[in-house]
Amino acid sequence: MLAYYLSLIVLVPILSFIILVIFGKRWGDKSAYVSIAAVLISLGLSIKALIDVLGGLNTKVLFTWASIGNFHITFGLLLDSLSAMMLVVVALVSALVQIFSIGYMHGDKRYGWFYACLSMFTASMLLLVFAPNYVQMYVAWEGVGVFSYLLIGFWFEKRSASQAAKKAFMVTRVGDLGFAIALILLYINAGTLDMDKLFAMHFVPALAATISILMFFGAIGKSAQFPLHVWLPDAMEGPTPVSALIHAATMVAAGVYLVARSYPLFEKGPVSLEFVAIIGTITAFMAATIALTATDIKKVLAYSTISQLGYMMMGLGVGAFAAGAFHLFTHAFFKALLFLGAGSVIHAVHSQEIFEMGGLWKKMKITSITFIIGGLALAGVPPFAGFWSKDEIILGAYTSGHTAIFWIGILTALFTAFYTFRLIFVVFFGQPRADHHGGHVHESPAVMSIPLLILGFFALTAGLLGSPFVHNAFQGFIAPGHEAEAVNPFVMGLSIAVALIGITAAWLKYGTQVLPSNVISKNNPIYKLVANKYYMDEFYYYVLIIPTHAVARFILEFDQKVIDGIVNGVAKIIAVFGSGMRRLQTGYVQNYALFMLVGLIILIIWSFRFLGIH
């Protein structure tokens, strides 16, 4: 019974994918209902699973996928508090995104295919969450990669979209290489890839750290950590609901989930956790500074995602395991909300440039209110969701003695509050800046606004589950061993203060024009550095892409002159052989009979000569 309903969580979306691949074209707009029904079933079953886990269930169901003789290839469904929490988040966000997409994707000619991909994207992520061994984890990980590629490049007629999809796929691939090497090393050293067996084993710290860091490379790619974060802003080329799904619950969450899931392994080589913390901190800070200068609504949100993912890694790295997982949980809601809100805005004004918007507050009440709730959660204002989890992470850095990380975390929180409210003041308040669409702007239809309201509710309340008011119930659930830190008035006060300072500064500059618009000159070298995203894309272009092209050209020459020659030669030999053999097929039955008997005699002679019979 248990095994059935758990496997249905994954199988139903897969079934929906199959149905939509076959019938999606014919059904057109109706395809959405199949996919949504499937994900709602998954959601219902996931909630049941979560309730079971709350009731004390902790289980692993194993299926033999293929077994012949002593070969066994198994896959399984691991259900514990971490996976149950993620299942619900993934299914819930996916369901809301899919409902929202009914409105957003209305009239698209590949509607069926869009929903087929969403179904399979969700199914891959659910399979990843369930993984009790690294083989399944890796397969699902790649599945997530493939379907994100298809979805980011969904509007592949647009060159930038197909380029972005390719970039996302290639960049994450670099990280996956590390992940694959880690798995090979694990298998060589431990002889198994089952998580529970691995976690119970003893590893030399240096080996464990090496493996963990290599594994973390996979997470760096997937979760867009420095220096492989460059794909995520470009991935905005996909439809906005896809961005919401990628940013909130699937794709990028996979990397954080991998680290959280493999935490016992990381703990065996503590150096690796320091590495995670440092990468997370750099990412959080750098992305937040870039977000200060971005002017595309989706890009601002994209950099905020990178920054928040950096926080999660920071939390995991400094040992605040539960806080990292908690932030993953709360972030899923408010980031999905912000993206869908941005989608609603883009749907209305047909632009992504924030300085072409303005004054939307009066025309789009639901979108505005929910977006502001999301913004408050992101900025870290109590009692909104993001506050509790981010505060826990910063507190973790403080109590574990990572002073530098703590202060950078605080500074990043200040930037976060500033750029978030810069966005809000510019987009929703003041006067409309571009008047060509002024008259047509209206609130989005109910299929779009209701998901916003639901997510708004969670963005407001999800954080309370882990707040001191309920004795950090969430943390106790996720990590019974890791005790939540007691409330530290200094840290909490500082964290609230910087959030309010950031919001006030944004208000002064963009809400009232009290601050002059040229506080920072656009020619300031630091401004230029940040606005150009630290020249990371340029760095990759000159250091990797140009040399690669040069090498590729050389190899092409080599290939055309040398390899091709060899291949053509071989092909020619095969062709000659093939037609020679064909000539044996003369069509004369006497010849055939003769060949058979010749074959018989040759076999007999050969056997007598070589099989030791005289």
Next chain:
Amino acid sequence: MDWSQVNWMAIMPELIILGFAVIVLLGELFLSPSARRSLGAITLVGIIIAMVGVVRLWGVEATEFSGMFSVDLTANVLKLILLITTALVVLGVLRVKVTLGEGEFFSLMLFSVLGTMFMASASDLIMLFIALELTVLPAYVLVASKKNARSAEAALKYFLLGIVASVVLLYGMTLLFGMTGSTNFTAIANSLHGRSLEPMLLVSIIMIMVGLGFKVAAVPFHFWAPDVYEGSPVPVASYLSAGPKAGGFAALIHLFPVALASAAPVWATLFAILAVLSMFTGNLVALAQTNVRRLLGYSAVAHTGYLLVGLAVADKLGYLSMIFYFFVYSLAALGAFLVVLATTERGIGENVTDFAGLHKRSPMLAIAMAIFLFSLVGVPPFAGFMGKFFLFASAVKSNLIWLAIVGVLNSAISFGYYVTVIRQMYLVSPESDGVVTVSKPLYLSIMLIMAAVVFLGVYPTAFLSIIKL
């Protein structure tokens, strides 16, 4: 012989097929032409009942008729595979005009199936030989049934070469009988136990190998296959691509490991040679083919090569992998032939170029064909991949790494010709835009096979657990 002691249950599936073969033949005689159309459906019912009979015998191990006939898991599995593929052929041709009268066509097919089932259960040389003849005699008639030059030529070649093969086989059996004084497999094994490898035994083994190698179209005894696959009526070619080979492989699995167990290293080496020859010849010659049916004929030869790897491995894992791959291969090959049947029914030619733009004229047929061909290449996630994986893995486990490498290399070569068909279907524009319509039963049969090929690739355990691998 005391007939009251015979366990008739053991041959119930065979009796059912025999009964229906007679009924269908009589139906041809006594029914009105319009009523004869239902004979295909009756055949299908008979096959399904026989399947139930086989399933009821699951787990039974019995040897009856003075050791002539034995039932075991291998025999049951192969019979079931045979019945499933034959049922799919019959389903596919329900609304297709067959070349003979319906009654003749289906009863001949049932008699051939009957022979194959007896082959799977034969535990005695005489039984094996008679069953083999029963398998092929109706097949000769079926191949000739189109009554045109190509069909007649194919049938004549099949028949004449078949006789040569039978004679060689019979000669080999005679030698074996002369040495052991017995025709029963177990008695032969007991008699050979502990004896050194005598030249006469070796000659006998090779002669039997030639005879059975002909049935499964192993190189260099394969010459009939391309002509028959190309020349016989398409429904017949579909049947031949899957069903009768089950008998040949069943005989190989029963005769060699049981009766000739003491000479295992010798015949294992010989099978490895035949496997390599078949793989290379089949795949390389297929590269030069332009006719789809001929191409599939050579691909069948190549697949015999892959399957013989299981006998070269010569252990339980090898045989089981071979049975699994046989099932997987028969499904894909049968599916491809049924797609050819569907297109030729609508007057489309048999050349590779005639498949141009099929995906525009019939998207489902094109997808099905592409999946069958991918499965034949061994591309995941289709069934052919798992089949080849297990087969080559069994070779690696038995230290036949070189054979596994040859197999993988050949799979790579085979991609070269399968992909030309896929390229035509998807990348070349069609000469005519006419939609290709397919009769409902044929369409259903193709879809069932497609579903099975995907399902067995994604979840092979469904079948593996049944055959107790």
